[in-house]
Amino acid sequence: MTTLLAYIDPGSGSFLFQATIGVALAAGMSIKVFWRRLRSRFSSERHDRS
């Protein structure tokens, strides 16, 4: 895949900062998705029982 050029300056510090916090952001997102799934499973089970 060819790299498409950005016309704005993403900023060195902004780019590196995202890379630094990336793992934490990804982990946070995983937990969120996990909770969402768990909650929807429980609520659908409750719904099935009622």
Added chain:
Amino acid sequence: MTTRTAGGSFRDPAGFVFTHEDTLYRHVTPQGEPFYRALMDSGLSPHLVERGLLIAHREVEVKTSPGAIAVLQPERVPFVSFPYEWCFSQLKAAALATLDIQAAAMEHGCSLRDASAYNIQFVGTRPLLIDTLSFEPLPQGRPWVAYRQFCQHFLAPLALMSLVDVRLAGLLPTHLDGLPLNLAARLLPGRSKLRGGLLLHLHQHARSQQRHAGTGASQDSTGGKFSQQALQGLIESLRKTVARLDVQPEGSTWVNYYAGDSYTEDALAHKERLVASVLDERQPKTVWDLGANMGRYARLAAERGATALAIEGDPVAVEAGWRHEADAPTGRMLHLVADLGNPSPALGWAHAERESLTQRGPADLVLALALVHHLAIAGNVPLGRVAAWFAELSREVLVEFVPKSDPKVEGLLASREDVFADYSPAGFESAFDAHFTRVDRFDIPGSDRALYHYRRGD
């Protein structure tokens, strides 16, 4: 036959906007092709247009645009406004819309390649993206290229307006690429660090920018390991941070905004009927209500089908008016913050990127109700100059004259010398008669005020 490139459309080599015979077009260059195709081939375009988040367009054949891989004719927004003219809630709505657009783009395998607040425009209270070329195929392993711009254009001003003072939006015209994060971090109170999102995206982000300034870090130096989940987490985190920011109305200031008016209810109702009768008779398509407060009279115009601007210098009144419009939408009102003693100037490269308020006119009708005494007495602007500017803004004005005997003017003169010898009904009429032809004059019962309907004779 005239073709003119838009003054603010030159930074992105992917394309530019131009007008030809008063129709607006977007020229897509060969460099812009992958960006345009990403939007069109992914199904993102109809998805966003249907949700009212992206301006609709159609491809057209235009001979005056050689070298284009496509020429687009976008729908036009009723009025182009700029972030420095928005109240807090407008900027917040624009920020959340940008994040909604990015989330939808990611679901379609795309990503925003810029996040400029100037790419958002309002139709009523609805924010939408007007830059069709803002998307790229979702890059693998790369952080969000528009993160810095989003934080500077949206997060920093919103945090300052929310936690310090809404008047800090006044910093925006001098920082057209958004507020520098180190400036925002210095101005924000220490308690802003107690909010995780602001600590991360403003304070620590600003420190990282300073630490790595000029080091030339790029995609390669980030290791190409920024996962899709990290990008999703980033957008979620920004959304939560923006959503938590708010401004609180102070006491009953907003609710009782008209309570301090010297009008009786009967006089107000009479004035409304007079304004409504002129609107019904003239049926203007665009109405600018200057000094609109919460936009009571602009609303009358919007209810009659006009595009109505409620232009007001007090950001608190604009905030209240915007919230009222959001609760009971006419869909045609736009509340804007502008100090009429110092209206939005032409800004940007060669003074041509962002048009002045006057350049964005003329309106079919200008309303200037209970305004002229503020300009003439509080602002020391001679009546002749007031009339001259109004004549630039519109061929037709409905303008109220509030004489010195009125308690509002007495209040303005209470603490200063009366150096306004020409400020009288006769002085007013002579100033306006020099620029307009008088159509009508109405007394407002229960007050010494009068409403004048003027039309330019040319």
